[in-house]
Amino acid sequence: MSKKIANIVMKVLPHITIILCVMFITLWILDIYNPLMNFLNSTLSKVLMLMLFIIAILTSILTVALQRKSYKEDE
Amino acid sequence: MEEKKKIKKPMAIWKLILTDILLAAVCIGIFLLYHYIIPMKSSNSGTVISQIDESNNFKLPSTEDSTSEEETVSEEETTKRSSKRGSGNTGNTGTSVISSDSGDSSGISNADKTTEVLENYSDSNITFDISKVELGSGNDKITYYVADIYVTNVKYLLTAFSNGTYGKNIREDIVDMANDNNAVLAVSGDFYGNSEDGVVIRNGVLYRSTLNDADICVLFTDGSLKTYSPDVFNADEVIAQGAWQAWTFGPAMLDGNGNVLSSFNTTSYLNKENPRCAIGYIAEGHYVLVVVDGRDDGYSKGATLTELAQIMADEGCKTAYNLDGGKSAAMVYKGEFVNQPVEGGRTLSDIIYIGGN
Numbered sequence: 216m217s218k219k220i221a222n223i224v225m226k227v228l229p230h231i232t233i234i235l236c237v238m239f240i241t242l243w244i245l246d247i248y249n250p251l252m253n254f255l256n257s258t259l260s261k262v263l264m265l266m267l268f269i270i271a272i273l274t275s276i277l278t279v280a281l282q283r284k285s286y287k288e289d290e
Numbered sequence: 291m292e293e294k295k296k297i298k299k300p301m302a303i304w305k306l307i308l309t310d311i312l313l314a315a316v317c318i319g320i321f322l323l324y325h326y327i328i329p330m331k332s333s334n335s336g337t338v339i340s341q342i343d344e345s346n347n348f349k350l351p352s353t354e355d356s357t358s359e360e361e362t363v364s365e366e367e368t369t370k371r372s373s374k375r376g377s378g379n380t381g382n383t384g385t386s387v388i389s390s391d392s393g394d395s396s397g398i399s400n401a402d403k404t405t406e407v408l409e410n411y412s413d414s415n416i417t418f419d420i421s422k423v424e425l426g427s428g429n430d431k432i433t434y435y436v437a438d439i440y441v442t443n444v445k446y447l448l449t450a451f452s453n454g455t456y457g458k459n460i461r462e463d464i465v466d467m468a469n470d471n472n473a474v475l476a477v478s479g480d481f482y483g484n485s486e487d488g489v490v491i492r493n494g495v496l497y498r499s500t501l502n503d504a505d506i507c508v509l510f511t512d513g514s515l516k517t518y519s520p521d522v523f524n525a526d527e528v529i530a531q532g533a534w535q536a537w538t539f540g541p542a543m544l545d546g547n548g549n550v551l552s553s554f555n556t557t558s559y560l561n562k563e564n565p566r567c568a569i570g571y572i573a574e575g576h577y578v579l580v581v582v583d584g585r586d587d588g589y590s591k592g593a594t595l596t597e598l599a600q601i602m603a604d605e606g607c608k609t610a611y612n613l614d615g616g617k618s619a620a621m622v623y624k625g626e627f628v629n630q631p632v633e634g635g636r637t638l639s640d641i642i643y644i645g646g647n
Contacts, residue, residue: 235314237311238318241314242321247559249560251485253487253502258486260321
């Protein structure tokens, strides 16, 4: 069961990372044109940014763990 | 054979990425909807920080003065304010900081300037006239409207929130807002409701004192109007001095002595030719509200901030501050539009108005 959940998480996390990154690239470009609209400084943006950081770290840790596992299996 | 059938064929990578991008677009839509569209009332009812000093009254210009001025307008249609007040302003020659770098920094020519007085209003406490000014010709033409206002007290220079409510994304038509508040004259404000930060003081009530990157403009109860960059702004100091109104949009355009600033706190994108709205200060009790029309070739191309600064300097302003422009830029007199807002204008968060209850 836990393996199944881990698999789902492993599948979903990279997609959330992509979605958040595309969002922030768009907001960053909009912010260059009109900083007064606070595209990057709003509370919601800051919460989303924190989400992105956490998810990116989790994805990276899982990727490193998987690489280690496959390396050990190869040995 | 059956087992093979059960194994799903994975989606192609480009399809996966495309799905993610589409999902991101949906998320951006939801973000913008939440952040800029859905109205949210605030529980913040503000703190009263200043009271009007009824004894601190300014003189209105005498009838004789205003008559002679009107005559001057009709006789010298082309040079009313620029010749009368605009001397000594050298124009913006090096606008560059966060950067107003449109390249047209040499100022605007008043050679083809025509002025037409559209309206006059006068009562015991308020006197103003509204003029239509046309600069240039053809596709370079700029058409703008100037309300030259005298009040006996700053309590007649008021602001109002849409639906009378402080909050986020709460919007109302400027004509409705003007009518709701019995405004004789109204112009668009700073669209405070689009932002979570930025100083908001309205009619002596402090709603917000957090700063963002924009310049701040403060009208004090003694009738003076000052602009501040966010790095020197001190809310406590300004409150102690008796702030009556404070707007956060900008940038500030003049140096306090009527000279165009050498650089503006803005981006090059925002410095492009656009419809504009600005408030200017000439003396205690004497203010100017300017609305520039734009995005309409042959009628008015709009103004860059550099051009707007020069217009404000030519109007005789010592201090001038840019307010929300684009489709927001609008001036309403007695319930009717004076200018021609782009595509009929848009609903706004707030107005600046004269008159009232």
